[in-house]
Amino acid sequence: MPWEPVGNHPNLNERTQHLLKVLVERYIRDGQPVGSRTLARDAGLDLSPATIRNVMADLEDLGYLQSPHTSAGRVPTARGYRLFIDALLNVPPLDHREVEILRRRIDQPVQNSAELARTVSDLLSGVTRLAGIVMVPRRNVVTLRHVEFLPLSENRVLVVLVLNAQEVQNRIIQTRRPYSAVELNQAAQYLNGQFAGKGIQQVRETLLRDLRETRDNLDRLMQTVVEMAEQTFEIDPVGEDYVVAGQTHLMQCADLSDLDTLRQLFEAFNHKSDLLHLFDQCLHADGVQIFIGEEAGSSVLQGCSVVTAPYTVEGQVLGVLGVIGPTRMAYDRVIPVVEVTARLLAAALNDQD
Amino acid sequence: MPWEPVGNHPNLNERTQHLLKVLVERYIRDGQPVGSRTLARDAGLDLSPATIRNVMADLEDLGYLQSPHTSAGRVPTARGYRLFIDALLNVPPLDHREVEILRRRIDQPVQNSAELARTVSDLLSGVTRLAGIVMVPRRNVVTLRHVEFLPLSENRVLVVLVLNAQEVQNRIIQTRRPYSAVELNQAAQYLNGQFAGKGIQQVRETLLRDLRETRDNLDRLMQTVVEMAEQTFEIDPVGEDYVVAGQTHLMQCADLSDLDTLRQLFEAFNHKSDLLHLFDQCLHADGVQIFIGEEAGSSVLQGCSVVTAPYTVEGQVLGVLGVIGPTRMAYDRVIPVVEVTARLLAAALNDQD
DNA sequence: CTTGGCACTCTGAGGCCGAGAGTGCCAACC
């Protein structure tokens, strides 16, 4: 099992487990509390409702089920979902044709990783009819490919950085004195000649540590180089961020119909820090991970589940993707979709480099 | 008045207009249908409720008011809001201190126009507690500042374009044959030397029309230049787009509490084409424009109003910004905020160039 | 034209009732 079992569950009767499984499946399908009569019919065990009732009462005592009120059926608790997912759920592999459809949509040519993230996020949300999320983390190793300096006005210079395979970043820096286009060009040429293909961490260290202290002895070119480099490589250039798509799907699922809950959830999407924290945790677990309700650590995720998977290229984790939806979601379908999408995205990134 | 009067309204009694004004103001404040007794108290005219009732009945006949049901008070119709905004509303200028606060938030240094759009959009939504929108349109005149080609793999080249003041664009193009870094560099140098500062339209025409037909006679460098340029300047590089912020505010206003309406609205934000169409219309009206409900041309905007203003630099319209909220919004506050924000954004862009 | 009076209408909250669904418990059964 790719997701780690969290709760520790006392031994449950084979039959009891089966009944829990059927109940959860039924509830995920219908969204209605499941009564003993219904469960008796569905379970295929040839037991009377009365027997079922006894089992259900036990499951309620153990915290796997609860009833909304006396005379409704039962509904799984978070603990119930947990056991279901850890031990009872069987996840069918995705149909070949479906994999193909996913592959085709991911393999379309894109301009940059942000656009790819958006595409994949759209895809996840479209296929699952939930909210899709793709995170692009801060990479540990960022390779400098090319740098360019353009004078904007008196003391402002536009820096264009090409990183990794094809990531383009630009920023504006303030300089201590005006630089001519020629000076800037020479500085860029020097940096490109010297450091293209090197890790940006390494560039920073080599350049700044070695040269800064001897600044006064440097010729004019190298002084330019140092001043530019100081600001260019100052902060880690690839920020950690994510892309959400299909939030509106969440407005359609009956479970989250409470407007206020929904608003808080949407605000969390914009706020980002909570979710980034969650995804950071997933970065180094391999395979699909599932968080049920407040297991995710944030109270705004009440009633929601998060299904995530990291994607890796050459063993290095590049990011996490996943979906957010109501806890009552079709895990048997969502899990393989998330899993396969992560693999396909990894493959696409691999080809691209 | 900056917004254009749309409906043509028959002569209304001075007193009748005053009563409509007070009613709309009251309704905007409370959100409750206004009855004759309330209006009589609020209007300050020393009239009895019975008289007010007669006037209200007239206004209803003329289509300015309606009652939700027999024994509720009256509510303005779209037509009523229209008249209110066109002729009755007085818009107080924004407080100096408030303008200063806005200015300070807009004048913060930013990296590129997309980031600025986001900042301003956030600002609009924060100040008005509605959804803020900033559109960056396709500019008519796009100036090439700098171009750079980097070989990625066999037949793929990364193009980095610096446009206008500081806009950086990048795209990947497929080439017919592999090019070396040196070749690409020469081609870029040629283009920069020849065309930096020129309009991109002009570059395209000059280069492609004049040279393409004589391709066979060109030297190797110029052949490279032509192939690169063909794809680099093929499509209009600055896409029309907008940024929405603070959508969640719309979930809090009682008027739009219908989940389904809200969902459709949010989907419209993602879909973009409807709203882009609307904003295109605003591009060349000067000053604040207001669309009430379906005046905006899209049925998803039922119950919503849109307040927009274009922002210009040196007489050239650069884009449109505005807010979307329930029709029952505090126009006397929203209008000056939108107006001032547009001016401040224009000023900020002007300084930046 | 304005006003007070008055009958009328409609909503919304609260209370009541009955149907339906499901439970818990118990005694009987295998």
Place this chain on the structure above:
DNA sequence: GGTTGGCACTCTCGGCCTCAGAGTGCCAAG
């Protein structure tokens, strides 16, 4: 001892009624 049918009990939900409150429209008088 696990399983079962029976049965009383509880709770929700929709329909129905009622009543107070708010606001209207109309009319006749000022």
